[in-house]
Amino acid sequence: MTATKNRLWTVEEYHRMIDAGILTPNDKVELLEGRIIQMSPQKPPHAATIQRSDRYLQNLFRDKADIRIQLPITLPTSEPEPDIAVVRIDAGAYSDHHPSAEDIFLLIEVAYTTVTFDRQEKAPIYAKANILEYWILDIEKRQVYIYRNPTTSGYKTEIILQLNAALAPLAFPEIEIPFSELFLS
Numbered sequence: 001m002t003a004t005k006n007r008l009w010t011v012e013e014y015h016r017m018i019d020a021g022i023l024t025p026n027d028k029v030e031l032l033e034g035r036i037i038q039m040s041p042q043k044p045p046h047a048a049t050i051q052r053s054d055r056y057l058q059n060l061f062r063d064k065a066d067i068r069i070q071l072p073i074t075l076p077t078s079e080p081e082p083d084i085a086v087v088r089i090d091a092g093a094y095s096d097h098h099p100s101a102e103d104i105f106l107l108i109e110v111a112y113t114t115v116t117f118d119r120q121e122k123a124p125i126y127a128k129a130n131i132l133e134y135w136i137l138d139i140e141k142r143q144v145y146i147y148r149n150p151t152t153s154g155y156k157t158e159i160i161l162q163l164n165a166a167l168a169p170l171a172f173p174e175i176e177i178p179f180s181e182l183f184l185s
Contacts (some may be wrong), residue, residue, distance in 0.1 A: 007036025011079055022136050030072070031079040033125055039081065043185065046112040050083050053108065053137070060175060061086060065105055066093075073107075074098040075129040077162040080122065084108035086169070101129045105171035108135045115140075123147055127155045133170050137182055144179050 011015075017023045021166040028039045042050075050069060057067045068085040074097065086106040107126055109118045118136045125181045126134045127150035134155070136145040142163045148170060149156035161167060167177040 006035065008077075009036060010034070011074060011077065014079055030081050031077075032121065033077050040114055040117075045111055046110055048184055049110045049112075049137060049139055049182070052184060053084055053110070056181045057084065059085065059170075060177065063089075064172065064175075065089060068094075068099070072098045073104060074100050075125065078125050078129070080125065082107045082122075085109045086171075101131055104131055106133045106135065106169045107131055108137060110137045110139065112139045115145075119145060124154045126150070128152050137179075139183070142183060144182075157168075 007172055009031060009180075011031065014023075014036070022142050028041075029036050032175060033035075036118075052071050054067060061067060067088045068087055069175060070083055071085065072079050072080050072081050072086075073085055073087075084107070085106075087094075087103060088103040088105070090099070090103070104132070110140070111118050111124060115136065115138050123134060127147070130150050132148070132150065134147040136147075138145065142162045143164070144167075146159040146161060146167065147155040147157065161179065163179050163183055166176045168174070168176045
């Protein structure tokens, strides 16, 4: 019996497929470790939590960082679209490139049905790319997974905090974020 192998795509090949119209916005996909992955559809609690978090974070980080909602970031072998990316302010508003790892202060995924995927698939990708901090807002359990200290094999630190906790992002130790402001009431 012959073994089959998956064909992994580079970021450049992924961009060429987009440019050629092979992949369109209607496809709702992202590139993760060379694999083109269908993104999960959003249920109302997921969308509403993103919107609430966006409003709060936009005010909190005004003139300190840009908040990008479900927009691509470019990593060495991936081009995910995290729910929220807190990134360095770019004078060109990232008109000629997506933010890369060195532009990213914090990534946040909102998880309604994807907690396991976000923890087991996305966390290692973000750690390998040296994203300093990654949070998962778990809507159902109303808790936050905090990942810090990235290594090529994953994050060294995972902390689980409850809705009533608050935490300052590593890049902004002067800004404490109460998690209750990010979740729906």
